Amino acid sequence: MDLLTLQGLLMTGLLRGGLYALMAVGLALVFGVMNICHFAHGEYYVLGAYAAFFAHVTWGLHPAIAILVAAVLSFLAGAVSEKLLFYPLRKLNQSGWVMNAFLLTAGLSVVLQSTYRLAFGTKYRGITQYWNASVTLFGMTVAADRLVAFGIALVTISGLWLFLQKTPTGRAIRAVSQDERGAMLMGIDLDRIQTLTFALGSMLAGIGGASLLSLSPAYPYAGSKPLISSWFVVTIAGLGNIYGAVVGGFIVGLFESVSYFALGQGWQEVASLLLLMLLLLFKPTGLFGTNIKTVWE
Amino acid sequence: MESGLQHRPRTPPRRRSLLRAWLSAWGLSPVFVVGVALLALAPLWARDAYLQRLLVVSLYFGALAMTFDFTGGFINAVNFGFAGFVGLGAYVATLVVRNAELSAWVGLPAAALATGLVGFLTGLLTLPLRGIYVSLMSWFVGMTLMALAGALKDVTRGARGLVVPPMAEGITTLGYLYVLLVMAVALYLLLHRIIRSRAGLAFRAVGQNFDAACASGVDPTRYKLLNFTLSCACAGFLGGFYAHFVGIVTPAIMDTSYTMEVMTLSFIGGSGSLLGGVVASFLLIPIFDSLKYLMEYRLIIYGLMLILVMIFYPAGLYGLYQTAAQALRQRFQRR
Amino acid sequence: MNEPAGQLLSVRHLQARYGRLQVLWDISLEVCKGEFVALIGANGAGKTTILRAISGVIRPSAGEVTFLGQSIGGMPAHKISRTGLGYITEDLNLFEAMSVQDNLLLGVMTRQDGSPRGEALNEVYQLFPILSQRRRQLAGTLSGGERRMLALGRGLMSHPQLLMVDEPSLGLAPRLVLTVFDALTDLHRRGVTILLVEQNVNHTLSVADKAYVVEHGRMVLQGPSAELLQNEYLREAYLGRR
Numbered sequence: 001m002d003l004l005t006l007q008g009l010l011m012t013g014l015l016r017g018g019l020y021a022l023m024a025v026g027l028a029l030v031f032g033v034m035n036i037c038h039f040a041h042g043e044y045y046v047l048g049a050y051a052a053f054f055a056h057v058t059w060g061l062h063p064a065i066a067i068l069v070a071a072v073l074s075f076l077a078g079a080v081s082e083k084l085l086f087y088p089l090r091k092l093n094q095s096g097w098v099m100n101a102f103l104l105t106a107g108l109s110v111v112l113q114s115t116y117r118l119a120f121g122t123k124y125r126g127i128t129q130y131w132n133a134s135v136t137l138f139g140m141t142v143a144a145d146r147l148v149a150f151g152i153a154l155v156t157i158s159g160l161w162l163f164l165q166k167t168p169t170g171r172a173i174r175a176v177s178q179d180e181r182g183a184m185l186m187g188i189d190l191d192r193i194q195t196l197t198f199a200l201g202s203m204l205a206g207i208g209g210a211s212l213l214s215l216s217p218a219y220p221y222a223g224s225k226p227l228i229s230s231w232f233v234v235t236i237a238g239l240g241n242i243y244g245a246v247v248g249g250f251i252v253g254l255f256e257s258v259s260y261f262a263l264g265q266g267w268q269e270v271a272s273l274l275l276l277m278l279l280l281l282f283k284p285t286g287l288f289g290t291n292i293k294t295v296w297e
Numbered sequence: 298m299e300s301g302l303q304h305r306p307r308t309p310p311r312r313r314s315l316l317r318a319w320l321s322a323w324g325l326s327p328v329f330v331v332g333v334a335l336l337a338l339a340p341l342w343a344r345d346a347y348l349q350r351l352l353v354v355s356l357y358f359g360a361l362a363m364t365f366d367f368t369g370g371f372i373n374a375v376n377f378g379f380a381g382f383v384g385l386g387a388y389v390a391t392l393v394v395r396n397a398e399l400s401a402w403v404g405l406p407a408a409a410l411a412t413g414l415v416g417f418l419t420g421l422l423t424l425p426l427r428g429i430y431v432s433l434m435s436w437f438v439g440m441t442l443m444a445l446a447g448a449l450k451d452v453t454r455g456a457r458g459l460v461v462p463p464m465a466e467g468i469t470t471l472g473y474l475y476v477l478l479v480m481a482v483a484l485y486l487l488l489h490r491i492i493r494s495r496a497g498l499a500f501r502a503v504g505q506n507f508d509a510a511c512a513s514g515v516d517p518t519r520y521k522l523l524n525f526t527l528s529c530a531c532a533g534f535l536g537g538f539y540a541h542f543v544g545i546v547t548p549a550i551m552d553t554s555y556t557m558e559v560m561t562l563s564f565i566g567g568s569g570s571l572l573g574g575v576v577a578s579f580l581l582i583p584i585f586d587s588l589k590y591l592m593e594y595r596l597i598i599y600g601l602m603l604i605l606v607m608i609f610y611p612a613g614l615y616g617l618y619q620t621a622a623q624a625l626r627q628r629f630q631r632r
Numbered sequence: 633m634n635e636p637a638g639q640l641l642s643v644r645h646l647q648a649r650y651g652r653l654q655v656l657w658d659i660s661l662e663v664c665k666g667e668f669v670a671l672i673g674a675n676g677a678g679k680t681t682i683l684r685a686i687s688g689v690i691r692p693s694a695g696e697v698t699f700l701g702q703s704i705g706g707m708p709a710h711k712i713s714r715t716g717l718g719y720i721t722e723d724l725n726l727f728e729a730m731s732v733q734d735n736l737l738l739g740v741m742t743r744q745d746g747s748p749r750g751e752a753l754n755e756v757y758q759l760f761p762i763l764s765q766r767r768r769q770l771a772g773t774l775s776g777g778e779r780r781m782l783a784l785g786r787g788l789m790s791h792p793q794l795l796m797v798d799e800p801s802l803g804l805a806p807r808l809v810l811t812v813f814d815a816l817t818d819l820h821r822r823g824v825t826i827l828l829v830e831q832n833v834n835h836t837l838s839v840a841d842k843a844y845v846v847e848h849g850r851m852v853l854q855g856p857s858a859e860l861l862q863n864e865y866l867r868e869a870y871l872g873r874r
Contacts, residue, residue, distance in 0.1 A: 037429050037432075037433070085604060085608070088608050088609075089607065089608045092608055092609065098428060098429050099373075099375065099428060099429060099432070100607055100611075102375075102429055102432065103375065103560070103564070103603065103607055104603075104604055104607050104608070106377075106557055106560070106603070107557070107561070107599075107600040107601070107603035107604040107607070108600065108604065109600075110554060110557050110596045110597070110599060110600035110603075111596075111597050111600035111601055111604070113596070114594070114595075114596040114597040114600070115597060118594070118597070168737070171730075171734055171737060171738055172738065174727070174729075174730060174734075175727050175730070175738050178727040178728060178729055178730065179725045179726070179727055179728075181689065181721070181725050182721075182724075182725030182726065182727060183727075183738075184689070184708075184709040184710050184713070185687065185689070185709060185710075185713055185718075185719050185721070185725065186710075186713060186738050186739055186786075186790075187710045187711075187713035187714045187790070188710055188738075189710050190710065224553075228440070231433075235433070266444065266447050266448030266450075266455070267448050269440075269444040269447075269448070270441060270444045270445055270448055273437050273440055273441040273444060274441065276437050277422065277434060277437050277438065277441070280426070280430065280433060280434050280437070281422060281425065281426075281434075
């Protein structure tokens with residue numbers, strides 16, 4: 001392997017890692033606060049991609065605005081799904097919540113995928129690029145879209161970090177993730193926080209799908225690859241560990257791009273999954289996970 | 298908190314005939330007996346090849362749901378990689394017939410054996426894990442199997458798939474129905490016997506409270522492994538059958554959406570009922586299939602039903618049946 | 633209803649159950665503004681359940697709870713908390729992985745009067761200087777005594793009208809028990825109304841104005857602390873002397 005290939009691999013790995021980090025932070029947030037193993041996360045990614053496609057191509061909106069539309073839409077979709085599904089489940093049967101909620105997201109995933117298929121068909125809806133430019137980095141040409149998507153991921157994650165650290169509502173979200181009863185006794189409305197959390201998680205996925213539209217087009221089943229990869233990330237990071245999810249995102253991005261190069265597509269997937277199983281077996285709390293129920297501490 | 302404080306007087310044991318006791322011990326409930334009889338008499342009422350095909354597919358999915366329930370409904374571990382095991386069975390059965398040129402009567406047991414072995418290994422992998430992690434692990438195993446089926450192009454021809462010869466020379470759809478019926482009844486009797494034995498109690502104990510089960514002397518390792526191995530072997534056995542029936546096997550058979558379908562049937566049928574999933578399958582699959590325009594919406598409806606059952610009626614059809622039976626019995630006794 | 637002047641909390645014929653198991657029968661009690669009231673009784677008598685039912689952590693199965701003239705029975709816990717009723721649980725429910733300061737700031741989510749956050753923070757730091765030293769430290773790393781201080785401080789951040797405190801001396805070394813009781817009396821002197829649950833009858837009666845004795849989910853005795861200290865039954869059952 002010559003130096004240039006290595007550089008290329010590192011570069012694609014890092015850029016890919018940004019997306020994974022973004023998606024995985026959403027998963028970790030939803031798990032950390034609500035104890036939901038979110039199996040339908042990829043569907044909000046797809047929603048974001050469709051929204052951005054229609055906003056940008058059909059309505060001819062500026063890319064930045066299209067991505068913003070996607071973010072708002074997936075936020076709202078997340079809020080609605082929470083109120084419609086998880087809220088009643090929480091109220092009606094509390095026992096076995098983790099498993100039931102997981103199954104519920106599995107059902108939701110199927111419903112959303114099929115709905116996309118009915119509404120938009122199986123056609124791939126993608127664009128060649130948002131921004132007609134490329135940048136030369138370390139002797140490599142990188143499409144501006146990739147860099148911008150990476151930038152958006154970083155900015156979004158930092159924004160979320162600030163929100164969770166510095167605002168009362170963000171603090172309340174962290175409080176709920178650590179001690180629901182304590183939060184309740186502080187006057188925090190759990191229902192509101194749960195809805196907000198799910199909406200935020202969905203928004204992160206939606207932003208991911210929207211900003212990468214030129215690399216992976218929107219189609220009904222586009223969500224499963226990023227879903228699996230982001231599950232990979234949170235398993236590495238430890239379920240519910242947001243900080244770990246950021247680092248894990250980059251680890252997985254690099255691992256995937258290197259193993260793809262070395263093994264080819266089919267075996268790369270096998271390698272990822274095997275590694276994932278080993279991790280689950282020997283380090284179920286993740287590489288950085290000491291306390292599973294923590295959001296960003 | 299509430300247990301142990303209220304001692305209810307035990308209802309006096311009802312006198313039951315020996316025959317009824319024997320039937321119930323083998324799980325030969327009226328619903329079961331009538332169902333099997335109807336299927337056995339299918340040539341009399343289902344002349345149409347399409348209808349016969351429908352019966353095979355319904356029974357196949359019903360049997361899968363039953364197998365799924367054996368794990369999900371009893372040791373409370375949702376095998377999310379279920380489709381992967383079904384597909385593994387399909388591939389093994391196919392390869393035995395194609396490459397070793399043996400008959401399906403060797404292929405199907407081989408499929409059961411191989412899947413059972415992988416099931417055993419998966420069981421080993423999930424041993425240190427609890428609850429949701431077991432589902433995750435089995436999901437990863439299932440996806441690995443699917444990825445392998447795609448990657449081992451020399452053996453499986455990747456996504457192009459393998460053509461599978463029929464089970465026997467000149468076998469008809471009706472022939473398949475009888476083969477499957479015998480398989481399904483045998484599996485049911487086996488699984489039901491196990492559920493009714495000491496092992497069944499142990500399964501429930503492990504499923505409800507792992508630590509308490511350990512404390513009360515149940516060896517959860519043994520039972521968890523036994524359960525996983527058996528249910529995966531059954532899944533592979535059925536998968537092998539299906540490969541012959543449809544005549545082609547591709548990695549797509551291992552897709553998680555099939556797990557979803559089977560899981561939905563088993564949940565709608567009622568968790569921990571074995572037969573509930575079969576009933577659900579005979580109710581739903583013909584409806585979807587006969588109303589072609591519904592096929593498009595099939596997965597949406599499955600998903601929605603799963604969601605609704607999860608939220609509003611976790612007991613499923615079996616719970617409905619029990620409630621109805623209870624009400625009838627009470628009315629009967631009051632007279 | 634005729635409410636005596638200054639009445640803050642009134643509980644009438646309260647009943648509560650966990651599932652099918654009834655744990656409280658016909659509990660009535662009253663707390664007036666500025667009072668220091670104690671609930672005493674043996675382990676498992678139902679004292680904690682009373683606080684849980686008042687604070688909305690569990691739903692009372694019957695009876696009335698009135699706080700500041702408003703019926704709060706059956707309201708969700710976060711709304712009750714917002715009416716100015718603070719509750720410090722036995723296990724404290726601290727946010728272990730957050731800093732001391734963040735914990736305190738979370739206490740102010742429901743502030744009644746509009747006074748700024750910083751002020752409340754300063755007040756608490758003045759009251760418990762040790763918390764000020766540890767403000768950047770994670771709550772999970774504090775010692776047992778410090779954890780109680782933090783829980784108390786967090787409970788005070790919102791300037792509650794009534795502070796319910798459950799077993800603050802539980803599991804503390806004798807020296808620390810005294811510190812906690814000192815802190816409570818100090819708070820009371822500053823005008824905070826307190827409803828205290830304790831097993832430590834001796835200490836409690838020496839600081840409380842009046843007390844209720846709970847046994848097997850029922851109120852068996854009540855009265856001013858001084859009188860109770862003279863009560864034969866109480867002395868025999870709880871103080872081990874005649």
